[in-house]
Amino acid sequence: MAEHNDTGKKGEEAARRHLEEQGFAIMETNWRRGKYEVDIIAYKEGLIVFAEVKTRSNVDYGQPEEFVTRDKQRAYIRMANAYVIKHQREEEVRFDIISVVASAEGYSIEHVENAFSAVELGR
Numbered sequence: 001m002a003e004h005n006d007t008g009k010k011g012e013e014a015a016r017r018h019l020e021e022q023g024f025a026i027m028e029t030n031w032r033r034g035k036y037e038v039d040i041i042a043y044k045e046g047l048i049v050f051a052e053v054k055t056r057s058n059v060d061y062g063q064p065e066e067f068v069t070r071d072k073q074r075a076y077i078r079m080a081n082a083y084v085i086k087h088q089r090e091e092e093v094r095f096d097i098i099s100v101v102a103s104a105e106g107y108s109i110e111h112v113e114n115a116f117s118a119v120e121l122g123r
Helices: 002-022 071-085
Strands: 025-033 036-044 045-055 092-103 106-116
Touching: 002 025, 002 036, 002 045, 002 092, 002 106, 025 071, 036 071, 045 071, 071 092
Parallel strands: 045 092
Antiparallel strands: 025 036, 036 045, 092 106
């Protein structure tokens, strides 16, 4: 596996552990529909979180969360709609970005709650 793929998978594992430590139950990881994928879908107290995980080994070119484009955000919103319809869910939905920076000392995690919404993107 390419080094960047390995870094990304380890970042997703760190993000998953972070959510579990925050009391979330992981419902899905790497949930796919068509060409799109949601990294983590988690549940806690009537809330479903669709989390995009961005992992980097350094921040020379910016923080990982800065690389979640508007197109990616729109795709997450479409995926969330498909997920809640398919699974007949009625809970509140939130879109988070979990930024993971890997270093020799471990992982630094920044959890950006409500990172974007369907309303602000104009659906």
